[in-house]
Amino acid sequence: MFSDREAPLYEIKANLFKGLAHPARVRILEILADSPGQSCPVSTLLEGTGLEASHLSQHLATLRRHGVVTSVRTANSVTYSLAHPKIAELLAIARTFLLDTLADARQQLEAASALPGFGTATTHDGAA
Amino acid sequence: MFSDREAPLYEIKANLFKGLAHPARVRILEILADSPGQSCPVSTLLEGTGLEASHLSQHLATLRRHGVVTSVRTANSVTYSLAHPKIAELLAIARTFLLDTLADARQQLEAASALPGFGTATTHDGAA
DNA sequence: TGATGAATTGATGAATTCATCATATCTTCA
DNA sequence: TGAAGATATGATGAATTCATCAATTCATCA
Numbered sequence: 001m002f003s004d005r006e007a008p009l010y011e012i013k014a015n016l017f018k019g020l021a022h023p024a025r026v027r028i029l030e031i032l033a034d035s036p037g038q039s040c041p042v043s044t045l046l047e048g049t050g051l052e053a054s055h056l057s058q059h060l061a062t063l064r065r066h067g068v069v070t071s072v073r074t075a076n077s078v079t080y081s082l083a084h085p086k087i088a089e090l091l092a093i094a095r096t097f098l099l100d101t102l103a104d105a106r107q108q109l110e111a112a113s114a115l116p117g118f119g120t121a122t123t124h125d126g127a128a
Numbered sequence: 129m130f131s132d133r134e135a136p137l138y139e140i141k142a143n144l145f146k147g148l149a150h151p152a153r154v155r156i157l158e159i160l161a162d163s164p165g166q167s168c169p170v171s172t173l174l175e176g177t178g179l180e181a182s183h184l185s186q187h188l189a190t191l192r193r194h195g196v197v198t199s200v201r202t203a204n205s206v207t208y209s210l211a212h213p214k215i216a217e218l219l220a221i222a223r224t225f226l227l228d229t230l231a232d233a234r235q236q237l238e239a240a241s242a243l244p245g246f247g248t249a250t251t252h253d254g255a256a
Numbered sequence: 257t258g259a260t261g262a263a264t265t266g267a268t269g270a271a272t273t274c275a276t277c278a279t280a281t282c283t284t285c286a
Numbered sequence: 287t288g289a290a291g292a293t294a295t296g297a298t299g300a301a302t303t304c305a306t307c308a309a310t311t312c313a314t315c316a
Contacts, residue, residue, distance in 0.1 A: 008151075009226065010151050010154040010155045010158060011151045012226055012230075013151075013154045013219065013222050013223065013226060014148070014149055014153070014154045016222055016225070016226060017146075017148040017149040017154070017222070018145075018149040018273095020142070020145040020149075021142055021143075021145040021146040021148075021149045022142050022146075022273090022274085023138050023139045023141075023142040025142070026138040041292095042292075042293065043292075046292095052276085053292080053293070054278090054294075054295085055274095055275070055276080056293090057293060057294050057295080058274090058275090060294090061294075061295080067229050067233075073282085073283095075283070075284080076282075076283045076284060076291070076292060076293090077292065078293065078294090083229070084225050084228060086221050086222075086225035086228070087225065089221055090218065090221050090222065090225070091141065093217050093218050093221065094141050094144055094145070094214075094218065095137065095141065096214055097144070097212050097214035097215065097218070098137065098140055098141060100212060100214070101195050102140075105195075150303090150304085170262075171262080171263095174262095180305090180306085180307095181262080181263065181264090182263085182264075182306085182307080182308090183305070184263090185263060185264050185265080186304090186305090188263090188264090189264075189265085201312085203313070203314080204261070204312075204313050204314060205262065205263085206262080206264090
């Protein structure tokens with residue numbers, strides 16, 4: 001098992017996505033991305049996410065381990081920042097993709113319900 | 129439990145990243161992204177990834193469920209395509225971010241080993 | 257029709273990740 | 287010094303995800 005460096009890039013990439021693969025962590029990154037300087041203290045994240053402190057801290061640790069955020073202690077508070085502007089870009093692109101996709105899905109739903117034999121039309125993709 | 133639509137965007141986003149969070153799936157997407165028309169038959173993916181057929185198929189099913197790829201059956205083979213150009217963009221940005229980050233890490237390692245008391249300098253970030 | 261190739265689905269134990277709770281560290285201030 | 291606030295770390299059972307193997311579907315062609 002290699003811990004980055006030495007591993008093929010697609011493994012490292014997968015690992016990065018794994019780091020982003022949790023609602024709480026995405027939320028944290030969104031808050032950071034929207035904050036001035038893409039950084040803010042833990043207390044703000046605490047409010048913004050509504051998580052319990054230790055839970056938040058664990059997600060922050062995960063994000064740190066994945067190199068997605070950095071932290072600096074100032075007096076008795078810790079400030080987190082996005083480690084790289086590309087992270088914000090990643091989130092923005094995911095957003096565009098999802099909005100496009102969701103719009104399409106809604107449209108297909110409407111089109112489907114306008115069809116004659118409506119009621120149990122399956123699209124081979126499940127999700128009744 | 130909501131299955132997209134109705135869920136806050138950050139949950140849907142996290143879900144998308146979860147779909148990308150596996151080396152095999154990233155590899156599959158990379159191959160598709162580099163193929164003409166961002167699509168290719170399963171047989172090509174089979175070769176490209178070196179996975180066992182059923183294993184590959186399961187990952188493809190996951191990607192389909194996440195709306196990241198689409199599939200079309202043509203005669204006795206199935207062709208997969210990226211569902212949206214933004215997916216390729218997502219991978220490209222991840223790549224840039226990682227290359228930047230890895231370069232920095234290497235640089236820090238070199239800088240560290242040039243220091244006087246080398247051997248056990250901890251950066252509070254772990255990774256001895 | 258039925259054998260063959262291509263791809264998918266199902267089932268199961270092993271490995272990871274998650275949420276929760278208790279405890280520990282670090283800093284300030286009385 | 288030591289009490290209090292702000293964060294972080296550890297440990298544990300519950301829930302997910304993964305890898306592997308067997309079985310199934312779909313289309314072609316003899």
